[in-house]
Amino acid sequence: MAMITDATLGFETEAEGVAFARNVLRIEAEALERVRERLGPSIARAAELVYRCPGSVIVTGMGKAGHVGTKLAATLASTGTRAFPLHPGEAIHGDLGRIRADDVVIALSQSGETEELLRILPAVRKLGASLVAITERASSSLGQASDCCVAIGRVEEACPLGLAPSASSTALMAVGDALALLVSRMRDFSPEDFAAYHPGGSLGRQLSRVEEVMRTGRQIRRARPEETARDVFVRLAGPRRRSGALLVEDEEGHLLGIFTDSDLARIFEKRREAVLDRPIAEIMTVDPKRVRVGAMLSEAVELMQSHRISELPVVDRANHLVGLIDVTDLIGLVPADFEE
Structure with a gap:
């Protein structure tokens, strides 16, 4: 050479x-x-x-x-x-x-x-x-x-x-x-005008709205506050696009809390497996960070990066759960030093 x-x-x-x-x-x-x-x-x-x-x-x-x-x-x-x-x-x-x-x-x-x-x-x-x-x-x-x-x-x-x-x-x-x-x-x-002309690539995604990339329907793992974490994991088993969070909501669909895979790992690390048979409301993160429908995806990325979180619920004006942003859906948008 x-x-x-x-x-x-x-x-x-x-x-x-x-x-x-x-x-x-x-x-x-x-x-x-x-x-x-x-x-x-x-x-x-x-x-x-x-x-x-x-x-x-x-x-x-x-x-x-x-x-x-x-x-x-x-x-x-x-x-x-x-x-x-x-x-x-x-x-x-x-x-x-x-x-x-x-x-x-x-x-x-x-x-x-x-x-x-x-x-x-x-x-x-x-x-x-x-x-x-x-x-x-x-x-x-x-x-x-x-x-x-x-x-x-x-x-x-x-x-x-x-x-x-x-x-x-x-x-x-x-x-x-x-x-x-x-x-x-x-x-x-405006940035909204710019997004209309740049739908592709990393730049286009940052200029998109959260609802364009959020997970919905069966792609979200939902739970009621009175259910146990163990029961929820069993109930939601089966083929689906897996996310790293259980989203807890009341009967009207209002977001109450979140329980993540990281929370589960910490429970095992501390040998507290027994709490998995307690109501998930006792171990979930209450009032988690969230973003509203209509927000720019860049806003969601900034929120996730600043708070070091991997999952971000999406809600409407009435706090009804409508979707979930998962960090794995944002490859190329989150800074390289991002970690939960």
């Missing part, structure tokens, strides 16, 4: 390589600070155009700017704006048919003179769509053709040759983020 050495890195020492990488980050950070200082009213006007767009937002760019544009379209879409990327090369071969008069086209180009981008501008204007440019100079060809130009100024590249788009791509992406998040704020985009 080939070994990475200082010689193969092209530096005399590893420390020199680290210093070079840090310098790249310094150049890009300083470039962002200069762009931040230059940002003016045009970003607000661009956001207003996007916010009031009755159609779709089409984001286009060539090369690295095109990749940034794809990310901008994705960010807009995930924060409430109907947005799609469009490759300028494909646009001139038929994909211009995606653009309508009520759309807004956002064009990204550091120089403002990108040939492939300029070729589609006459068609964009003819179609009647509004044009927002994010580019270096308002006086560039792209800037002059736009309805609104967000000029970010000249950006020094981090590339030692001054050729590979690096700091300029970072600047375009950051300004795109600023635009998308400004529009999102204008929409009063």
Whole structure:
């Protein structure tokens, strides 16, 4: 297996390589600070155009700017704006048919003179769509053709040759983020809205409601306060999705207490097995932590983590038991150091 050495890195020492990488980050950070200082009213006007767009937002760019544009379209879409990327090369071969008069086209180009981008501008204007440019100079060809130009100024590249788009791509992406998040704020985009657009993965689950993941029906082990723990375990034996808790409720279904597997383990550790034949009300945890239907799943996770509990009952406004959140259902959402 080939070994990475200082010689193969092209530096005399590893420390020199680290210093070079840090310098790249310094150049890009300083470039962002200069762009931040230059940002003016045009970003607000661009956001207003996007916010009031009755159609779709089409984001286009060539090369690295095109990749940034794809990310901008994705960010807009995930924060409430109907947005799609469009490759300028494909646009001139038929994909211009995606653009309508009520759309807004956002064009990204550091120089403002990108040939492939300029070729589609006459068609964009003819179609009647509004044009927002994010580019270096308002006086560039792209800037002059736009309805609104967000000029970010000249950006020094981090590339030692001054050729590979690096700091300029970072600047375009950051300004795109600023635009998308400004529009999102204008929409009063809420965590509930965000959840609607992110149903999958760990993030989507944290933004879900507890009722979307809680256990219900036969998946909950329920008991009456007068029953013994031993009788409850026997009664609830058989195939079912097992949870680590018995939930104690009265005849009307109000939550009274909880008895967990950890409670059972402590009873055996202290050799107090005889209490298993006493009413479960005598050994349960009275008035346990609970969460109400409609709460965000992230709220349940925080409650379980802060109190080091593995099971969390879900109740309605009248304290009727309706479900159970089990820590095993939250893999990937609970911190790694979680333990009961």
